[in-house]
Amino acid sequence: MDQKERFDATQQRRAKQFALCSYALGRDPSARGAEALFDQALTNGLALIVAHMWPGKESGRRGRMLSARDLLVVIKAEGISAESGVTRVLHDPAKPEFVKSPWFEPGDEERLVANFTEVRTSVLERALDITQEIRHAREVSDNPTEALAEEHLEALDVLSDHPEISHAISVEGLAAYETKVSSDDDAEQARAARYLEALGEDEAQRRADVDELRDRFAPAPGDVDITTLEDCPVCGYETFVAPSRDGYLDEVGIGHCFVCSYERTDIVAEDLANTLYIRRAIERSD
Ligand SMILES: [Zn+2]
Known part of the structure; x- marks a missing residue:
């Protein structure tokens, strides 16, 4: 882009x-x-x-x-x-x-x-x-x-x-945009799921060395940008490596899963953060 x-x-x-x-x-x-x-x-x-x-x-x-x-x-x-x-x-x-x-x-x-x-x-x-x-x-x-x-x-x-x-x-524009973002992410998740299947369970488990990832991405003193590890929505391992997060909540990771290769782009992350924010605001108002 x-x-x-x-x-x-x-x-x-x-x-x-x-x-x-x-x-x-x-x-x-x-x-x-x-x-x-x-x-x-x-x-x-x-x-x-x-x-x-x-x-x-x-x-x-x-x-x-x-x-x-x-x-x-x-x-x-x-x-x-x-x-x-x-x-x-x-x-x-x-x-x-x-x-x-x-x-x-x-x-x-x-x-x-x-x-x-x-x-x-x-x-x-x-x-x-x-x-x-x-x-x-x-x-x-x-x-x-x-x-x-x-x-x-x-x-x-x-x-x-x-x-x-x-x-x-304009309603059409909004709907088309939302559909596009979520269908892009759906397609990406489906691709990663196929890859995961081809990889096989043994290899997936071998890659899911969370301790090794934690060491590798542990912040050095004075680091401003912290890399976080999150649960991957595709393979479920805590191997989604996010060097950055959405600009609004600073909560939804942007990055790659080191097991199944799922990639979450900044646009998808912003979209998820927005949905999350609105859901919370509405839950608070219940
Ligand atoms: Zn994954």
């Missing part, structure tokens, strides 16, 4: 996370776990918008995605400030804020449409305060003081005016 493809895939993942979380949130904004979904949707929507307009500014040290609050700081600094508490981010920077509607037909009165997404920074910052308070309060009591209100949900919703988001969250 070249750099451009990787960037596009990341943007698509962000749009997808935005869409899935907004969808779950829309079903019941007062459910437990709603604030986690809100934060997740907002962070991904803002990261997508910043990355599209100012590539590179969406991440901080070591390539980590910035928090929603820091992304709002970038948007306020780089965008066009409109009325108070609102910043406009252009879709096409070569064009003015308002452009002729592409749906203009001869004979129609000329119409202007916005070439920007409105980021209601003040409302969103307040929403982040609230979600933080709620998440914090739930650790000590069950009575958060303030809940997410309509204006916060609306401020989140208008982010989907961004063409990258509206394009990617």
